[in-house]
Amino acid sequence: MKKLSVMSIALWVLFIQPVAAMTMNHDxxxxxxxxxxxxxxENNLPKDCPKISETVNLTIRAGHKHATKFNGKMFAFDQQEWKVKPCAKITITFINDDQIRHQLMVHGLPGYLYPHGMFHLELYGQGQLTASLIVPSMKKTYLVHCEIPQHMEKGMKAQLKVDGGDVDIPSIPGISAAVREDVYPVHWTNATWIILLTCVVMGCLAALLFLLLARKESV
Known part of the structure; x- marks a missing residue:
């Protein structure tokens, strides 16, 4: 009996406890x-919703390749806007196409249902996960973004409109104007002019040399 107890403790320490520690589910x-x-x-209705008006399934991808259509952006969602009815239940399948960490966060939700007014999905690398939320009936535009430092600033920002939304959030790629446009000024000094002219001359000489060599080979 004593040996069995010792063996049970050993199994717990070596196998069961580490597996349990890898998964946390509370609060x-x-x-x-x-x-x-x-x-x-999944099921708790906002106070202003007598019932779920519709069930919407969204697949939202995140990654660098989705930002290539926007100048100066590094990361993006594959879409920048979604529209749902008041009191809709939204089931989101979030897919991370990169090997780095990305998030999908919805802000401004009622705090009595969503602590800190937030719904949050996060993947530490490539993969996918699915979860649901139920939006209130209020006509409103919710911010959707990734809160990893510089990911939102570099393009991973979108909006969720309930009942058409009440506004367009600024700086949504392809939808709304940036609050502060990216500016890449060139400070023209004598040195930069010399470098520019040198590059032009060298390029012309290289092209001329190529033409002369091509003509010589053809003769």
Whole structure:
């Protein structure tokens, strides 16, 4: 009996406890070694919703390749805007196409249902996860973004409009004007002019040399 107890403790320490530690699920947060979900809501209706008006399934991808259509951006979602009805239940499948960490966060939700007014999906690398939320009936535009430093500033920003939304959020790539445009000034000094002229001359000489060599080979 004593040997059995010792063996049980050993099994717990070596196998069961490490596996349990890898997965955490409490206070509205689920987290494992690959992902995190905060404040998912499958069934609880907002106070102003008598019932769910519609069920919407969204697949949202995040990554560098989705930013190539926007000048000066490094990261983006594959879409920048989604529209749903008041009291809609939205099931989001979030896909990270990069090997780095990305988030999908919805801000401005009612705090009595979503602590800190936030719905949060996060992947630490390539992969996908799915969770749901139910939006209130209020006509409103919600910010959707990645909160990893500089990811939103570099393009990973979008908006979710309920009942058509009440406004366009600034600086949504392809939708609204930036609050502060990216500016890349060139400080023209004598040195920069010399460098520019040198490059032009060298380019012309290289092209001329290429033409002369091509003509010589053809003769």
């Amino acid at each position: 509205g947060m689920f987290m494992d070694e690959k992902s995190m979900i905060m404040n998912a809501n």
